Amino acid sequence: MNPSVQQYFEDNKSRFLNELLELIKLPSVSADPKFRDDVFETAEWLKKKMINAGADNVEICPTAGYPIVYGEKIIDPDLPTILVYGHYDVQPADPYDLWDSPPFEPVIKDNKIYGRGACDDKGQMYMHLKAFEMMLSNESLPCNVKFMIEGEEEVGSDNLGPFLEANVEKLKADVVLVSDTSMISLDTPSITTGLRGLSYVEVEVIGPNRDLHSGVYGGAVANPINILSKMIASLHDENNHITVEGFYDDVEELTADERAEMAKAPFDLDSYKADLEIDDVHGEKGYSTKEHTSIRPTLDVNGMWGGYIGEGAKTVLPSKAYAKISMRLVPNQSSEKITELFQKHFEQIAPASVKVKVTPHHGGEPVVTPIDSTAYKAAAKAIEDVFGKKPIPERSGGSIPIVALFESVLGLKTVLLGFGLDSDAIHSPNEHFGVANFYKGIQTIPFFYKYFKEMHIS
Ligand code: BES
Ligand code: MN
Ligand code: MN
DSSP states (O other), rough: OOOHHHHHHHHHHHHHHHHHHHHHHSSSSSSSSHHHHHHHHHHHHHHHHHHHHHHEEEEEEESSSSSSEEEOOOSOOOOEEEEEEOOOOOOHHHGGGGGGSSSOHHHHHHTTSSTTTTTTTHHHHHHHHHHHHHHHHHOOOOOOEEEEEEEGGGGGGGGGGHHHHHHHTOOOOOOEEOOOESOOOSOOEEEOOOOOOOOEEEEEESSSSSEEEETBBBTTTHHHHHHHHHHHHTTTOOOOOOSSTTTTTTOOOOOOHHHHHHHHHHHHHHHHHHTOOOOHHHHOHHHSSHHHHTOOOOEEEEEEEEHHHHHHHHOOOOHHHHHEEEEEEOOTOOHHHHHEEEEEEEHHOOOSSSEEEEEEEEEOEEEEEESSSHHHHHHHHHHHHHHSSEEEEEOOOOOOOOHHHHHHOOOOEEEEEEEEGGGGOOTTOOOOOEEEHHHHHHHHHHHHHHHHHHHHHH
């Protein structure tokens, strides 16, 4: 980093951290209407910070849901433009009693910031504002920049797609830069080169028209929970292959060479198991654990309910049973097609004794990002400068549905420059983000800008 930027970083880094703590205190949970006002307040907070950092034309763009905070700095129309995307909403913090400290009262322990959103995505998104402030502070901003920070990523970004369509001109850029993924470790930096898609459905199994006495009717009338359990169990075969007809039809199979290349990335199965306190892993026959979580599709029950779950025992044969099911998709699967195939299959396997209903939720398409692009090379060089090692390209198992739309609507490729760790417990109790990760991120971003400009122009 140039010496005066480095000095600015040293002089201001503890303030950067305190601002992040302030941001984490705002409970911007997009899924729970109880936090509606807080989500709007977080957008306002961000707007102020964007202005303070030096962005122009900062605005809160309303949508049918939560707003998008937009700001920009156009220093020279002939220079390349970076569109920075992130999200200020967070996952619900439930169950609260499993947190060692309250999720919206962030604390720093063992050099890690604990709080909901610390890593996903407040900490990672805020690095970009601070890196920008730093570059502006000594007039070393090498590129134009546009910030687009949304408040609905954790609920499927339903209103961001239409926003992109309505603002193609405004969002014109050369690349999208996103920090909302993880790296292998600070010692083994990596750059995410793929995200899985998603099909999300809710299913309902409907039995008799009312809850029944399980003695008077039990044995003669189908129990929707029993039936649903059996149906769910049948969705995987003995090789952990998904049984939905046509599910694998479009799955892109990697070549032996590509798989061998992937297998070179460091991964220790024993510490993986030890970390999760499991005696064995699980997964589709014929593929490795790393492959299970990146290049192979999945089907998982996220929640299942019905009947009596209160204190003590109630002898009831419930009228209905429910489950939420997510399917992670890989290139070239289509979320819409998979949802349809699932619906058809689920209706087909239901016995005549029950009715079933499948309700689709949000979805998203998988993406793979190129590693021979200017943007990837700039990101790799930036990482190498700050971490002292070349990053390993690695596909992730998570999803950021809007990334596919950056390409299809805006015609832009994305660089997934994430600084989180898989062990940061995102979406879980005790989510955290390393202070070192936060600082390294802030230091890496200016190098990306610098190299992106140099490589772009040359
Ligand atoms: N930042 C995550 C996605 C992620 C995490 C990608 C770690 C790679 C590594 C994002 O906020 C997220 O949680 N996405 C959701 C999808 C969304 C539609 C709710 C997901 O992956 O479950
Ligand atoms: Mn995220
Ligand atoms: Mn998330």
